[in-house]
Amino acid sequence: MxxxxxxxxxxxxxxxxxxxxxxxxxxxxxxxxxxxxxxxxxxxxxxxxxxxxxxxxxxxxxxxxxxxxxxxxxxxxVMPQGAEERARARFLEEIGDTRLVETASIIFIEKFANPTIFGKEADLERAAEAEHELLPPYLNYLESQVPPEGYLFGDFTTADISIVTPIFNAAYGGYCVDAARWPKYAAFVDRVAEHPAVxxxxxxxxxxxxxxxxxx
Ligand SMILES: N[C@@H](CCC(=O)N[C@@H](CS)C(=O)NCC(=O)O)C(=O)O
Structure with a gap:
Protein backbone atom coordinates (compact mmCIF):
# COMPACT_ATOMS: atom_id res chain seq x y z
CA MET A 1 0.00 0.00 0.00
CA VAL A 78 -10.91 1.40 15.00
CA MET A 79 -14.69 1.93 15.20
CA PRO A 80 -16.88 1.39 18.26
CA GLN A 81 -19.70 -1.16 18.14
CA GLY A 82 -23.34 -0.12 17.98
CA ALA A 83 -25.18 2.37 15.80
CA GLU A 84 -25.30 5.17 18.37
CA GLU A 85 -21.62 4.97 19.29
CA ARG A 86 -20.59 4.78 15.63
CA ALA A 87 -22.70 7.82 14.80
CA ARG A 88 -21.14 9.71 17.69
CA ALA A 89 -17.64 8.63 16.63
CA ARG A 90 -18.25 9.89 13.09
CA PHE A 91 -19.54 13.22 14.38
CA LEU A 92 -16.51 13.71 16.65
CA GLU A 93 -14.27 12.80 13.71
CA GLU A 94 -16.08 15.47 11.68
CA ILE A 95 -15.40 18.10 14.34
CA GLY A 96 -11.72 17.16 14.30
CA ASP A 97 -11.57 17.23 10.50
CA THR A 98 -13.36 20.56 10.13
CA ARG A 99 -13.51 23.25 12.84
CA LEU A 100 -10.63 21.90 14.93
CA VAL A 101 -8.30 21.64 11.92
CA GLU A 102 -9.42 25.01 10.54
CA THR A 103 -8.69 26.85 13.78
CA ALA A 104 -5.62 24.93 15.05
CA SER A 105 -4.02 25.13 11.59
CA ILE A 106 -3.91 28.91 11.81
CA ILE A 107 -1.52 28.63 14.78
CA PHE A 108 0.52 25.98 12.92
CA ILE A 109 0.71 28.03 9.72
CA GLU A 110 1.41 31.41 11.29
CA LYS A 111 3.80 30.38 14.04
CA PHE A 112 5.54 27.41 12.41
CA ALA A 113 4.99 26.78 8.68
CA ASN A 114 5.22 30.38 7.45
CA PRO A 115 8.40 31.37 9.31
CA THR A 116 10.08 27.93 9.25
CA ILE A 117 9.10 26.33 5.94
CA PHE A 118 7.91 29.10 3.65
CA GLY A 119 10.22 31.91 4.79
CA LYS A 120 7.25 34.22 5.41
CA GLU A 121 6.62 36.54 8.31
CA ALA A 122 4.29 35.13 10.97
CA ASP A 123 0.97 36.93 11.44
CA LEU A 124 0.94 36.77 15.24
CA GLU A 125 -2.33 38.65 15.53
CA ARG A 126 -4.09 36.03 13.41
CA ALA A 127 -2.49 33.25 15.49
CA ALA A 128 -3.61 34.92 18.74
CA GLU A 129 -7.16 35.29 17.43
CA ALA A 130 -7.20 31.56 16.58
CA GLU A 131 -5.85 30.62 20.00
CA HIS A 132 -8.01 32.89 22.13
CA GLU A 133 -11.23 33.27 20.12
CA LEU A 134 -11.69 30.73 17.35
CA LEU A 135 -10.45 27.51 18.96
CA PRO A 136 -11.93 27.76 22.53
CA PRO A 137 -15.61 27.06 21.62
CA TYR A 138 -14.60 23.70 20.14
CA LEU A 139 -12.38 22.88 23.11
CA ASN A 140 -15.33 23.67 25.40
CA TYR A 141 -17.38 21.12 23.49
CA LEU A 142 -14.62 18.49 23.50
CA GLU A 143 -14.13 19.02 27.24
CA SER A 144 -17.74 17.88 27.62
CA GLN A 145 -17.20 14.80 25.44
CA VAL A 146 -13.90 13.19 26.45
CA PRO A 147 -13.73 10.73 29.34
CA PRO A 148 -11.65 11.45 32.46
CA GLU A 149 -9.69 8.25 31.75
CA GLY A 150 -9.07 6.01 28.74
CA TYR A 151 -10.35 6.67 25.23
CA LEU A 152 -13.72 7.82 23.87
CA PHE A 153 -15.22 4.37 23.36
CA GLY A 154 -12.95 2.01 25.32
CA ASP A 155 -10.54 0.78 22.67
CA PHE A 156 -8.69 3.41 20.62
CA THR A 157 -10.71 4.55 17.58
CA THR A 158 -10.37 6.85 14.58
CA ALA A 159 -12.37 9.44 16.54
CA ASP A 160 -9.68 9.55 19.27
CA ILE A 161 -6.90 10.50 16.89
CA SER A 162 -9.22 12.79 14.87
CA ILE A 163 -9.97 15.10 17.80
CA VAL A 164 -6.29 15.39 18.74
CA THR A 165 -4.27 15.40 15.50
CA PRO A 166 -4.97 19.12 14.80
CA ILE A 167 -3.58 20.00 18.26
CA PHE A 168 -0.28 18.26 17.36
CA ASN A 169 -0.04 20.72 14.47
CA ALA A 170 -0.76 23.73 16.67
CA ALA A 171 1.91 22.45 19.08
CA TYR A 172 4.55 23.02 16.36
CA GLY A 173 3.63 26.69 16.81
CA GLY A 174 4.19 26.45 20.57
CA TYR A 175 0.54 25.85 21.42
CA CYS A 176 -0.45 23.80 24.45
CA VAL A 177 -4.03 23.13 25.60
CA ASP A 178 -4.62 25.09 28.82
CA ALA A 179 -5.07 22.35 31.43
CA ALA A 180 -6.55 24.81 33.93
CA ARG A 181 -9.40 25.64 31.53
CA TRP A 182 -9.85 22.27 29.78
CA PRO A 183 -8.43 19.70 32.24
CA LYS A 184 -10.13 16.61 30.76
CA TYR A 185 -9.30 17.46 27.16
CA ALA A 186 -5.68 18.44 27.98
CA ALA A 187 -5.18 15.08 29.74
CA PHE A 188 -6.88 13.30 26.83
CA VAL A 189 -4.46 14.91 24.33
CA ASP A 190 -1.53 13.65 26.42
CA ARG A 191 -3.06 10.17 26.61
CA VAL A 192 -3.54 9.97 22.85
CA ALA A 193 0.04 11.22 22.34
CA GLU A 194 1.26 8.32 24.48
CA HIS A 195 -0.55 5.60 22.50
CA PRO A 196 2.11 3.30 20.92
CA ALA A 197 0.68 3.74 17.38
CA VAL A 198 0.78 7.52 17.77
N1 LIG B 1 -11.53 16.17 4.15
C1 LIG B 1 -10.19 15.92 3.72
C2 LIG B 1 -9.35 17.16 3.97
C3 LIG B 1 -7.91 16.99 3.49
C4 LIG B 1 -7.18 18.32 3.42
O1 LIG B 1 -7.77 19.40 3.54
N2 LIG B 1 -5.86 18.23 3.25
C5 LIG B 1 -5.08 19.44 3.09
C6 LIG B 1 -3.69 19.28 3.71
S1 LIG B 1 -3.71 19.12 5.46
C7 LIG B 1 -4.85 19.67 1.61
O2 LIG B 1 -4.46 18.77 0.91
N3 LIG B 1 -5.09 20.91 1.15
C8 LIG B 1 -4.84 21.27 -0.20
C9 LIG B 1 -5.97 22.01 -0.84
O3 LIG B 1 -7.02 22.20 -0.19
O4 LIG B 1 -5.80 22.38 -2.00
C10 LIG B 1 -9.63 14.69 4.44
O5 LIG B 1 -10.18 14.32 5.48
O6 LIG B 1 -8.68 14.07 3.93
Whole structure:
Protein backbone atom coordinates (compact mmCIF):
# COMPACT_ATOMS: atom_id res chain seq x y z
CA MET A 1 0.00 0.00 0.00
CA UNK A 2 1.02 3.60 -0.54
CA UNK A 3 0.02 6.61 1.56
CA UNK A 4 0.40 9.86 -0.34
CA UNK A 5 0.83 13.11 1.57
CA UNK A 6 3.26 14.80 3.94
CA UNK A 7 3.34 13.46 7.52
CA UNK A 8 2.79 16.96 8.95
CA UNK A 9 -0.78 16.97 7.62
CA UNK A 10 -3.27 16.26 10.43
CA UNK A 11 -5.25 14.12 7.98
CA UNK A 12 -2.25 12.08 6.83
CA UNK A 13 -1.27 11.56 10.47
CA UNK A 14 -4.79 10.32 11.28
CA UNK A 15 -4.65 7.69 8.51
CA UNK A 16 -1.08 6.70 9.44
CA UNK A 17 -2.18 6.07 13.04
CA UNK A 18 -5.10 3.90 11.90
CA UNK A 19 -2.72 1.92 9.67
CA UNK A 20 -0.27 1.50 12.54
CA UNK A 21 -3.03 0.21 14.82
CA UNK A 22 -4.08 -2.27 12.18
CA UNK A 23 -0.47 -3.33 11.61
CA UNK A 24 -0.63 -2.37 7.92
CA UNK A 25 2.68 -1.70 6.18
CA UNK A 26 2.83 1.03 3.57
CA UNK A 27 5.18 3.13 1.57
CA UNK A 28 4.97 6.82 2.50
CA UNK A 29 4.99 9.12 -0.52
CA UNK A 30 5.46 12.74 0.63
CA UNK A 31 3.17 14.61 -1.79
CA UNK A 32 2.55 18.26 -0.87
CA UNK A 33 -1.03 19.59 -0.42
CA UNK A 34 -2.37 21.05 -3.66
CA UNK A 35 0.09 19.11 -5.86
CA UNK A 36 -0.97 20.08 -9.38
CA UNK A 37 0.54 17.14 -11.28
CA UNK A 38 -1.83 15.31 -13.57
CA UNK A 39 -0.91 12.00 -11.97
CA UNK A 40 -1.84 13.22 -8.48
CA UNK A 41 -5.03 14.99 -9.62
CA UNK A 42 -6.18 11.75 -11.23
CA UNK A 43 -6.05 10.16 -7.76
CA UNK A 44 -7.21 13.22 -5.81
CA UNK A 45 -9.59 15.35 -7.88
CA UNK A 46 -9.82 17.91 -5.04
CA UNK A 47 -6.02 18.15 -4.94
CA UNK A 48 -5.99 17.20 -1.27
CA UNK A 49 -3.84 14.83 0.73
CA UNK A 50 -4.04 12.05 1.88
CA UNK A 51 -4.59 9.48 -0.86
CA UNK A 52 -4.36 5.76 -0.22
CA UNK A 53 -3.31 3.40 -2.99
CA UNK A 54 -4.02 -0.27 -2.34
CA UNK A 55 -3.10 -2.34 -5.40
CA UNK A 56 -5.33 -1.21 -8.26
CA UNK A 57 -7.62 0.71 -5.92
CA UNK A 58 -7.15 4.24 -4.67
CA UNK A 59 -9.22 6.62 -2.57
CA UNK A 60 -8.78 10.18 -1.26
CA UNK A 61 -10.07 11.78 1.96
CA UNK A 62 -8.95 10.64 5.39
CA UNK A 63 -12.45 9.62 6.54
CA UNK A 64 -13.15 7.63 3.37
CA UNK A 65 -9.72 6.00 3.72
CA UNK A 66 -10.21 5.08 7.39
CA UNK A 67 -13.66 3.59 6.69
CA UNK A 68 -12.18 1.62 3.78
CA UNK A 69 -9.36 0.31 5.95
CA UNK A 70 -11.81 -0.67 8.68
CA UNK A 71 -13.94 -2.67 6.27
CA UNK A 72 -11.15 -4.18 4.21
CA UNK A 73 -8.79 -4.91 7.13
CA UNK A 74 -11.10 -5.45 10.14
CA UNK A 75 -8.33 -6.60 12.50
CA UNK A 76 -7.84 -4.26 15.48
CA UNK A 77 -11.09 -2.39 14.87
CA VAL A 78 -10.91 1.40 15.00
CA MET A 79 -14.69 1.93 15.20
CA PRO A 80 -16.88 1.39 18.26
CA GLN A 81 -19.70 -1.16 18.14
CA GLY A 82 -23.34 -0.12 17.98
CA ALA A 83 -25.18 2.37 15.80
CA GLU A 84 -25.30 5.17 18.37
CA GLU A 85 -21.62 4.97 19.29
CA ARG A 86 -20.59 4.78 15.63
CA ALA A 87 -22.70 7.82 14.80
CA ARG A 88 -21.14 9.71 17.69
CA ALA A 89 -17.64 8.63 16.63
CA ARG A 90 -18.25 9.89 13.09
CA PHE A 91 -19.54 13.22 14.38
CA LEU A 92 -16.51 13.71 16.65
CA GLU A 93 -14.27 12.80 13.71
CA GLU A 94 -16.08 15.47 11.68
CA ILE A 95 -15.40 18.10 14.34
CA GLY A 96 -11.72 17.16 14.30
CA ASP A 97 -11.57 17.23 10.50
CA THR A 98 -13.36 20.56 10.13
CA ARG A 99 -13.51 23.25 12.84
CA LEU A 100 -10.63 21.90 14.93
CA VAL A 101 -8.30 21.64 11.92
CA GLU A 102 -9.42 25.01 10.54
CA THR A 103 -8.69 26.85 13.78
CA ALA A 104 -5.62 24.93 15.05
CA SER A 105 -4.02 25.13 11.59
CA ILE A 106 -3.91 28.91 11.81
CA ILE A 107 -1.52 28.63 14.78
CA PHE A 108 0.52 25.98 12.92
CA ILE A 109 0.71 28.03 9.72
CA GLU A 110 1.41 31.41 11.29
CA LYS A 111 3.80 30.38 14.04
CA PHE A 112 5.54 27.41 12.41
CA ALA A 113 4.99 26.78 8.68
CA ASN A 114 5.22 30.38 7.45
CA PRO A 115 8.40 31.37 9.31
CA THR A 116 10.08 27.93 9.25
CA ILE A 117 9.10 26.33 5.94
CA PHE A 118 7.91 29.10 3.65
CA GLY A 119 10.22 31.91 4.79
CA LYS A 120 7.25 34.22 5.41
CA GLU A 121 6.62 36.54 8.31
CA ALA A 122 4.29 35.13 10.97
CA ASP A 123 0.97 36.93 11.44
CA LEU A 124 0.94 36.77 15.24
CA GLU A 125 -2.33 38.65 15.53
CA ARG A 126 -4.09 36.03 13.41
CA ALA A 127 -2.49 33.25 15.49
CA ALA A 128 -3.61 34.92 18.74
CA GLU A 129 -7.16 35.29 17.43
CA ALA A 130 -7.20 31.56 16.58
CA GLU A 131 -5.85 30.62 20.00
CA HIS A 132 -8.01 32.89 22.13
CA GLU A 133 -11.23 33.27 20.12
CA LEU A 134 -11.69 30.73 17.35
CA LEU A 135 -10.45 27.51 18.96
CA PRO A 136 -11.93 27.76 22.53
CA PRO A 137 -15.61 27.06 21.62
CA TYR A 138 -14.60 23.70 20.14
CA LEU A 139 -12.38 22.88 23.11
CA ASN A 140 -15.33 23.67 25.40
CA TYR A 141 -17.38 21.12 23.49
CA LEU A 142 -14.62 18.49 23.50
CA GLU A 143 -14.13 19.02 27.24
CA SER A 144 -17.74 17.88 27.62
CA GLN A 145 -17.20 14.80 25.44
CA VAL A 146 -13.90 13.19 26.45
CA PRO A 147 -13.73 10.73 29.34
CA PRO A 148 -11.65 11.45 32.46
CA GLU A 149 -9.69 8.25 31.75
CA GLY A 150 -9.07 6.01 28.74
CA TYR A 151 -10.35 6.67 25.23
CA LEU A 152 -13.72 7.82 23.87
CA PHE A 153 -15.22 4.37 23.36
CA GLY A 154 -12.95 2.01 25.32
CA ASP A 155 -10.54 0.78 22.67
CA PHE A 156 -8.69 3.41 20.62
CA THR A 157 -10.71 4.55 17.58
CA THR A 158 -10.37 6.85 14.58
CA ALA A 159 -12.37 9.44 16.54
CA ASP A 160 -9.68 9.55 19.27
CA ILE A 161 -6.90 10.50 16.89
CA SER A 162 -9.22 12.79 14.87
CA ILE A 163 -9.97 15.10 17.80
CA VAL A 164 -6.29 15.39 18.74
CA THR A 165 -4.27 15.40 15.50
CA PRO A 166 -4.97 19.12 14.80
CA ILE A 167 -3.58 20.00 18.26
CA PHE A 168 -0.28 18.26 17.36
CA ASN A 169 -0.04 20.72 14.47
CA ALA A 170 -0.76 23.73 16.67
CA ALA A 171 1.91 22.45 19.08
CA TYR A 172 4.55 23.02 16.36
CA GLY A 173 3.63 26.69 16.81
CA GLY A 174 4.19 26.45 20.57
CA TYR A 175 0.54 25.85 21.42
CA CYS A 176 -0.45 23.80 24.45
CA VAL A 177 -4.03 23.13 25.60
CA ASP A 178 -4.62 25.09 28.82
CA ALA A 179 -5.07 22.35 31.43
CA ALA A 180 -6.55 24.81 33.93
CA ARG A 181 -9.40 25.64 31.53
CA TRP A 182 -9.85 22.27 29.78
CA PRO A 183 -8.43 19.70 32.24
CA LYS A 184 -10.13 16.61 30.76
CA TYR A 185 -9.30 17.46 27.16
CA ALA A 186 -5.68 18.44 27.98
CA ALA A 187 -5.18 15.08 29.74
CA PHE A 188 -6.88 13.30 26.83
CA VAL A 189 -4.46 14.91 24.33
CA ASP A 190 -1.53 13.65 26.42
CA ARG A 191 -3.06 10.17 26.61
CA VAL A 192 -3.54 9.97 22.85
CA ALA A 193 0.04 11.22 22.34
CA GLU A 194 1.26 8.32 24.48
CA HIS A 195 -0.55 5.60 22.50
CA PRO A 196 2.11 3.30 20.92
CA ALA A 197 0.68 3.74 17.38
CA VAL A 198 0.78 7.52 17.77
CA UNK A 199 4.34 7.40 19.11
CA UNK A 200 5.40 5.23 16.14
CA UNK A 201 3.80 7.57 13.59
CA UNK A 202 5.19 10.68 15.24
CA UNK A 203 8.72 9.28 15.24
CA UNK A 204 8.55 8.99 11.43
CA UNK A 205 7.02 12.48 11.33
CA UNK A 206 9.95 13.83 13.37
CA UNK A 207 12.44 12.35 10.90
CA UNK A 208 10.56 14.11 8.09
CA UNK A 209 10.59 17.44 9.96
CA UNK A 210 14.31 17.13 10.74
CA UNK A 211 15.11 16.31 7.09
CA UNK A 212 12.94 19.21 5.91
CA UNK A 213 14.57 21.66 8.35
CA UNK A 214 18.09 20.66 7.30
CA UNK A 215 17.24 21.08 3.60
CA UNK A 216 15.67 24.57 3.99
N1 LIG B 1 -11.53 16.17 4.15
C1 LIG B 1 -10.19 15.92 3.72
C2 LIG B 1 -9.35 17.16 3.97
C3 LIG B 1 -7.91 16.99 3.49
C4 LIG B 1 -7.18 18.32 3.42
O1 LIG B 1 -7.77 19.40 3.54
N2 LIG B 1 -5.86 18.23 3.25
C5 LIG B 1 -5.08 19.44 3.09
C6 LIG B 1 -3.69 19.28 3.71
S1 LIG B 1 -3.71 19.12 5.46
C7 LIG B 1 -4.85 19.67 1.61
O2 LIG B 1 -4.46 18.77 0.91
N3 LIG B 1 -5.09 20.91 1.15
C8 LIG B 1 -4.84 21.27 -0.20
C9 LIG B 1 -5.97 22.01 -0.84
O3 LIG B 1 -7.02 22.20 -0.19
O4 LIG B 1 -5.80 22.38 -2.00
C10 LIG B 1 -9.63 14.69 4.44
O5 LIG B 1 -10.18 14.32 5.48
O6 LIG B 1 -8.68 14.07 3.93
Missing amino acids: KLMGVPLSPFVRKVAVVMAIKGLEYEAQPVMPGDASEAFRALSPLGKIPVLVDGDFSVADSSAICEYLEEKYPQHS IQVREAEQQFVTAMASSS
